[in-house]
Amino acid sequence: MIEVASLSRSFADKKRGVVHAVNDVSFTVAPGEIFGLLGPNGAGKSTCLRMLATLLAPTAGRASVNGFDVQRSPARVRESIGFLSGDMGLYQRMTPRELMLFFGRLSRVDEATLKRRSGELIERLAMSGFADSRFDKLSSGMRQKAAIARALIHNPPVLIFDEPTATLDVVTAGIVEGFILEAKREGRCILYSTHIMEEAEYLCDRIAVINEGRLRTTGTMEELRAVTGKQRLREVFLDLLERQVA
Amino acid sequence: MRLSLILVILRREVIDLLRDRRTLIGMVVLPLVAFPLMGIGVSKFIEETGKKNEAQATTVGVKSLEMTPDLQAAIARSGMRPIVEKDLRTAIEQKRVAAGIEQNGQQIRLLVDATRAASNLVADRLRTALAELKEERIRESLAKLSVPAAVLQPFRVERVNVASERKMGGFLLGTMLGYIVILLMFSGGMHPAVDMTAGERERKTMEALLASPASRAEIVLAKILATVVALYATVLLTLGSFFISMKSSAMMNDAKFAALLGNISLDWGTLALLLLTMFPVALMAGALMIAIASFARSFKEAQSYLTPLLLLVILPALLGGLPGTELSPALSLIPIFNASQLLKAVLQGEFTMANFLTTFFANVAYAGICFYFALRTFKNENVMFRS
Ligand SMILES: Nc1ncnc2c1ncn2[C@@H]1O[C@H](COP(=O)(O)OP(=O)(O)OP(=O)(O)O)[C@@H](O)[C@H]1O
Ligand SMILES: [Mg+2]
Numbered sequence: 001m002i003e004v005a006s007l008s009r010s011f012a013d014k015k016r017g018v019v020h021a022v023n024d025v026s027f028t029v030a031p032g033e034i035f036g037l038l039g040p041n042g043a044g045k046s047t048c049l050r051m052l053a054t055l056l057a058p059t060a061g062r063a064s065v066n067g068f069d070v071q072r073s074p075a076r077v078r079e080s081i082g083f084l085s086g087d088m089g090l091y092q093r094m095t096p097r098e099l100m101l102f103f104g105r106l107s108r109v110d111e112a113t114l115k116r117r118s119g120e121l122i123e124r125l126a127m128s129g130f131a132d133s134r135f136d137k138l139s140s141g142m143r144q145k146a147a148i149a150r151a152l153i154h155n156p157p158v159l160i161f162d163e164p165t166a167t168l169d170v171v172t173a174g175i176v177e178g179f180i181l182e183a184k185r186e187g188r189c190i191l192y193s194t195h196i197m198e199e200a201e202y203l204c205d206r207i208a209v210i211n212e213g214r215l216r217t218t219g220t221m222e223e224l225r226a227v228t229g230k231q232r233l234r235e236v237f238l239d240l241l242e243r244q245v246a
Numbered sequence: 247m248r249l250s251l252i253l254v255i256l257r258r259e260v261i262d263l264l265r266d267r268r269t270l271i272g273m274v275v276l277p278l279v280a281f282p283l284m285g286i287g288v289s290k291f292i293e294e295t296g297k298k299n300e301a302q303a304t305t306v307g308v309k310s311l312e313m314t315p316d317l318q319a320a321i322a323r324s325g326m327r328p329i330v331e332k333d334l335r336t337a338i339e340q341k342r343v344a345a346g347i348e349q350n351g352q353q354i355r356l357l358v359d360a361t362r363a364a365s366n367l368v369a370d371r372l373r374t375a376l377a378e379l380k381e382e383r384i385r386e387s388l389a390k391l392s393v394p395a396a397v398l399q400p401f402r403v404e405r406v407n408v409a410s411e412r413k414m415g416g417f418l419l420g421t422m423l424g425y426i427v428i429l430l431m432f433s434g435g436m437h438p439a440v441d442m443t444a445g446e447r448e449r450k451t452m453e454a455l456l457a458s459p460a461s462r463a464e465i466v467l468a469k470i471l472a473t474v475v476a477l478y479a480t481v482l483l484t485l486g487s488f489f490i491s492m493k494s495s496a497m498m499n500d501a502k503f504a505a506l507l508g509n510i511s512l513d514w515g516t517l518a519l520l521l522l523t524m525f526p527v528a529l530m531a532g533a534l535m536i537a538i539a540s541f542a543r544s545f546k547e548a549q550s551y552l553t554p555l556l557l558l559v560i561l562p563a564l565l566g567g568l569p570g571t572e573l574s575p576a577l578s579l580i581p582i583f584n585a586s587q588l589l590k591a592v593l594q595g596e597f598t599m600a601n602f603l604t605t606f607f608a609n610v611a612y613a614g615i616c617f618y619f620a621l622r623t624f625k626n627e628n629v630m631f632r633s
Binding site: 081092093105 | 250251254255258262265266449450451453454456457458459460461627630631
């Protein structure tokens with residue numbers, strides 16, 4: 001579903017010189033799997049996910065999503081993904097329903113299906129109370145629900161979520177987590193980045209720890225505990241960050 | 247490029263603009279309300295100052311009431327009331343009298359404060375009275391000498407304007423209109439262009455749009471077209487309200503000017519031609535502003551790039567509208583200038599197909615170049631994703 005092979009991306013920065021934001025990263029994510037990309041600030045999570053969403057071009061390596069190469073058929077890749085990031089804005093002068101219709105039409109979902117799906121999503125996410133109010137009047141929890149609904153409106157097989165809970169309180173973060181688990185049950189392939197270890201443990205089938213652009217380890221939570229010989233999440237995490245690439 | 251996707255984005259952008267109070271005020275409310283109010287205000291002002299000047303223009307300062315018969319007759323003829331003042335200059339300065347008159351032998355001197363309308367009015371009336379008097383005196387002298395009065399006028403000069411009324415109206419209007427329309431285009435499209443590019447990036451809604459199945463070219467084109475819609479709406483609303491308020495208000499007190507304006511028949515053919523001429527210009531203006539604004543880091547930065555553009559556009563727009571400049575095939579390649587020039591020609595009813603076509607396609611080509619640059623900016627990762 002998602003295949004990433006030796007993917008790299010560097011930036012030419014005026015002050016810092018060449019920054020290797022993502023350096024020789026490889027992993028795969030299967031349908032029905034939640035794959036966590038865990039790393040501290042500046043680790044390269046967003047850069048990696050943006051390459052998969054075809055927003056940034058890789059400097060080396062390859063990646064494919066839903067069988068489509070990100071560089072050769074970017075349009076097909078974008079049709080296959082629901083992309084969401086925590087600091088993504090929403091059109092202030094639109095309503096959640098309008099937003100869903102807009103992005104649905106961009107994915108060329110036909111009007112009848114669009115109407116049915118938007119209705120379903122509004123119901124499932126308990127959005128009926130505010131589906132027709134403009135975003136500038138909504139709380140951040142309401143906005144995040146609408147943002148999720150927007151990412152799912154075209155029924156994409158792949159979800160790419162970049163720290164979707166970063167700005168949320170525990171209640172709203174809980175809603176997002178519930179939804180991601182539901183998407184997994186529906187057989188979607190989910191790539192999820194976070195810097196919160198607990199969240200990764202609760203949600204993810206497999207976790208890749210990334211730091212300074214490089215993957216340190218990949219495995220289930222049990223495997224990570226076994227590798228480090230530590231129990232406390234924070235210590236497992238800190239241990240892995242220091243590790244050299246295997 | 248898929249037309250359906252372009253239309254989906256265009257529709258969203260236009261709805262968004264219509265919901266933005268700032269755009270609405272600039273695009274709809276201001277033109278619809280400001281111009282008629284301005285028209286009424288100006289005409290009231292002109293009327294009032296005219297009345298005031300009339301009321302003040304009644305007195306003339308004289309050194310003494312003992313005057314030569316000539317002077318006395320002239321003052322009487324002008325209908326002014328003579329008031330004795332020792333120091334005429336101070337009296338005029340302090341507005342005790344509107345103007346002054348004094349005689350020194352053969353020399354008659356009119357004292358006037360040229361910055362005051364009332365003072366000018368009095369001086370004009372006195373001068374007319376004096377001129378009439380002078381002519382009468384000459385006629386009397388000639389009659390005494392038995393010379394026929396015809397010697398005073400060996401020939402007569404008359405100036406006849408052969409331009410049609412339409413052309414005259416087009417001349418006056420064209421001089422202003424091309425210039426105004428082009429300025430309106432740029433000023434009307436400015437806020438929307440900034441809002442849809444730098445604004446969208448600042449509000450962080452751009453990333454989701456770029457990650458959607460729409461291609462960059464489709465997104466850029468839709469945004470350019472949305473700017474075109476905004477700038478067309480600004481032009482149409484402003485001009486519409488401008489014409490109506492010009493025609494209906496007493497602003498055009500000057501009967502001659504009103505007649506000229508009133509005689510411009512904006513028939514459907516001319517109107518269609520005007521709108522057609524404007525289209526590639528609007529496209530170019532939209533593409534240019536989207537290209538520049540999308541390069542900016544923030545809303546403010548984009549605005550500070552586009553404001554000088556407005557000044558840059560004024561000169562060719564003004565030159566193109568000036569009477570006397572005429573379009574040649576080479577000149578119709580100069581952007582802005584060619585459009586302003588052609589708008590004038592269309593209004594005067596004397597444009598040539600060759601000029602129309604070169605201007606049309608030149609502007610389409612410029613729009614294409616601007617589109618290319620806007621697209622390049624949208625594809626530039628350093629611009630779109632820099633922090
Ligand atoms: N457009 C860019 N130009 C230059 N450097 C960049 C650019 N984007 C990212 N970087 C650099 O690449 C590195 C990785 O950034 P990235 O945003 O991918 O990290 P992240 O893991 O998402 O961090 P965070 O948790 O803060 O979101 C950082 O050092 C960042 O400064
Ligand atoms: Mg990030």
